[in-house]
Amino acid sequence: MSSTRRRALEAAVTLIGTEGIRALTHGRVDAAASLPPGSTSNHFRTRAALLAGVIEWIATAERSEGGFPVVVVDTADDLITMLERALELESGPGATRTRARYALFLESLDADAAAPLRRQRRIFEEWTRAALVRIGGPDAAAGTHMLMAACDGLLLHRITVDPEAPIGDAIRRAVTAALSV
Template sequence: MSNTRIRALEAAVTLIGTEGIRALTHGRIDAAASLPAGSTSNHFRTRAALLAGVIQWIAEAERAEGGFPVVVDTAEDLIAMLQRALELESGPGATRTRARYALFLEALDHDAAAPLRQQRRIFEEWTRDALVRIGGPDAAAGTRMLMAACDGLLLHRVTVDPDAPTDDAIRRAVTAALGA
């Protein structure tokens, strides 16, 4: 991938994550990435192509970081891993998290969001497998509730209170999920 394309995509994620989806224009990206005018348009001819490119970029970046490949064998391991993930996604990764949420909403009815939905399915499968490993087959029923609880905590931290405590809430959600 060319350096210009990478710079454009990184700038696009930052623009969306800090200023919202309306900031996503070819010209704004060129300016934010210190690229010559028209550079972003050379790689992404239309807004739809730009949206698809940014969505794919976010999904690839998350996969490159490893996602959630850790195998957890106890409820305490799961709680600790989820706490670390929330800290990362609402701390150093907050801009990308905000961009991801904005893109999910913008591309709600478009095939462009498929890479983000695939990332979500991977995390859902990982969560289900972890719950079953820890709590047995019945624990699989708690997967979506646990994910929704973590999504709510993450959304709260990236939009309202970046320092909101999550430890007790995650512990309660994991406990409830295992008892599902």
């Protein structure tokens, strides 16, 4: 990937994550990335192409950084630790990207454009289901959606209301509940 394309995508994620989806224009991305005018449109001819590029960029970054689905957990404590780490990363150093991802989920009415984000979500869902089954047996799979919803709620709370909100006890309770479904 060219350095110009990478800089444009990183700037686009920052713009969306800090100023909202309406801030995403070719000119604003060029300015935010310190690129000559027209550089972003050379790589992404339309706003739709730029949105699709940003969506793919976020999904790729999350796959390479998050450890999912590579990390294997064998105990409830391992799962709790992994989820805490993931939520701390996504609501701390990765908060801007998390906000951008949520904005893009809401904005992406085109199922094809949002496919990379949905695919990423399915990967995490499959990883979570497999972890619950490995720890608690086949019946534990029924707790997958509840556990993911609890983590989504905690993450949303941290990136919108209280970045320092404690999450350990809530994650422990959610994992315990998921394993006892």
